[in-house]
Amino acid sequence: MGGSKLGPKGFQAAGIACGIKTAEGAKDLALIYSEVPARVAGLFTKNRVKAAPILYTRKTVRGGVCRALIVNSGNANACTGKKGLMDVEAMAKLTADVLHIPYQQVLVSSTGVIGQPLPMEKILRGIPSLATKLSPYGFQDAAEAIMTTDTHPKLIAERMATGEGEITILGMAKGAGMIRPQLATMLAFILTDAQLETEILSALLREGVRCTFNRITVDGDTSTNDMILLMANGKGSSTPLYPGDERFHTFKATLFRVMDQLARAIVRDGEGRTKVVEITVRGARNSKEAEKLAFRVAQSPLVKAAFFGQDPNWGRIMAAMGTAEVPFDPQKVDIYFDGDLVVENGVRAKDSSTDKIKEVLKREEFRVIIDLHQGISQASVLTTDLSYDYVRINASYHT
């Protein structure tokens, strides 16, 4: 959706440049606001080193209700000690003051460079002017303001009809690097005007993340600031949605589609990527083993460099699998590249030709299917290639 379209009923947003990022006019401060108290659920990074806004917002989300979310990019407010925690509180307090809402209902999120104190004068000067820009049309600006190395904002909206009218689900995310979510994810904020209880919201978020945001990787590194929030303010449906309800099923499918699209958008905008590759491991004894193998292949620098070079080096896939600490029989493994059988029983398939594999590798997106022939479970992971640009972007992120 473009900036001209409306978000869910009762939500407003804004995004401005307040000077945290050095690039002239680069937006770096976003605000999301619900006209009425919204239910909220959240998942947070499993990284043992947690940024100040994670520590703060995790606690606030436990209250189950929120009115606003203030986010800055360009600085992660991580590894910043006591000052970092005081800065988060100051951001929440000022936001609450200018919006005339309870301080306990303001969530805070940050993303960017680790280890530097926030430029608080700039942020505290920015918040009041940001609040004046709140608008039902401001989601595009907000999505821009949470970007770091992303090349474009990631904003998805879906609508569904209910007997009473229409429900909207809107999501925004930022990704690009340090992407290997562990039960949480990069930054992603999903808003809906559906009415749902907090526990149901939490369960939906957890289930949805498992098969979307937690099944992507760019570089296998996990951020100190990963956060995903799901807010529901009930302004679009007068009665709450409950499991068992027909509307609930449609809502759940729509929500998961939004999450899936955001997750894919993050990988498609992965740092320096020229390819998006879905690695599917099937025929596994259980889905945990399938996922472990798929991630091992999806994160191998040698496999990823071969994708970048369009090099039909399938042996690297076998070698990577062999290190996953999952038992499997190499002599039973089949590997397909977009439907082409390339490896059969662990050796090069008779009918496979290098030219055919190269044809597949030229595509911008393709699938690698690995069949273990050991069971009926499977898992898919979406990954990028490893390019010169990935190195370039990360060799000079700080300076």
Next chain:
Amino acid sequence: MGGSKLGPKGFQAAGIACGIKTAEGAKDLALIYSEVPARVAGLFTKNRVKAAPILYTRKTVRGGVCRALIVNSGNANACTGKKGLMDVEAMAKLTADVLHIPYQQVLVSSTGVIGQPLPMEKILRGIPSLATKLSPYGFQDAAEAIMTTDTHPKLIAERMATGEGEITILGMAKGAGMIRPQLATMLAFILTDAQLETEILSALLREGVRCTFNRITVDGDTSTNDMILLMANGKGSSTPLYPGDERFHTFKATLFRVMDQLARAIVRDGEGRTKVVEITVRGARNSKEAEKLAFRVAQSPLVKAAFFGQDPNWGRIMAAMGTAEVPFDPQKVDIYFDGDLVVENGVRAKDSSTDKIKEVLKREEFRVIIDLHQGISQASVLTTDLSYDYVRINASYHT
């Protein structure tokens, strides 16, 4: 040592180009020969996908005695099924025939591209001519013939005096990529004319590998062909070395020094590397946790890209540590770059200046010391940076 120097007494070697590698005149077939039966110990890749020569040689080493080792580069003979196993046997048989030694005393090793059948006509034509070139001066040629993406051969020799004369330890290795040994390593062959029992040889190899070859990483990937062999033919000492013996201690120290130098040489020649960085984690509760944390930092693509860019982004080190599944208190962590205190109690150290950190990052080799302040254990891991050249080399290795 150069090609003009002698190896351990009673050993001979040779290396030739037999046409496996496409580059004109690139050596790709090596032979090592002991004039008398030598005791042998070996360690092999933990990768679940094992190349044919691994399966074969692992069994042969159990006999405890060997006379010769035939090695090819340019083709790993991995994921090659039954034909691969038959090819290894054919290599061992022909080598035994031309040297007039028992077939059960020939070891075989391969390195190179995975998943392609060996060009056996070339190899079988090469072995007889290789055997005619055997010489006490042939170790430089052999070390060249086991190279893949290495930029130079890795050959180390050390001598020690004993009451009876002199003992020599000579080692050669190949590395450069797919380097994250798991209880074994890339290819490394160490020869000595000392006299030792097989069990003692095995114990020495295991202990030495733990703190040398198993403490290095280039890209975190593990090869299907990792193999390290230690051979002792007894020609340099008329009496066997036993633990407790003074000579044994000198021998052990010398052997470990050879292993350490070879391991460091592998990292220094790591694919595309511009930096060599030693990551030390100290103040840990036990060495296992220290090692896990050190490896997590040493393998993070974001940390490695920052090293390449000489970017003083120490936050990435903290973020990488946080994903290691090792309990530690981020607020107690100190980090030093070559003696400069950069992080103190988890935040930027007061006296640290970005300029000072940049000074360290300009060096070709430097140390990062991470102090957890939780105990007295420590571990060090040697790693490389992640450069454009790493991507270039691995984007087109196959073709």
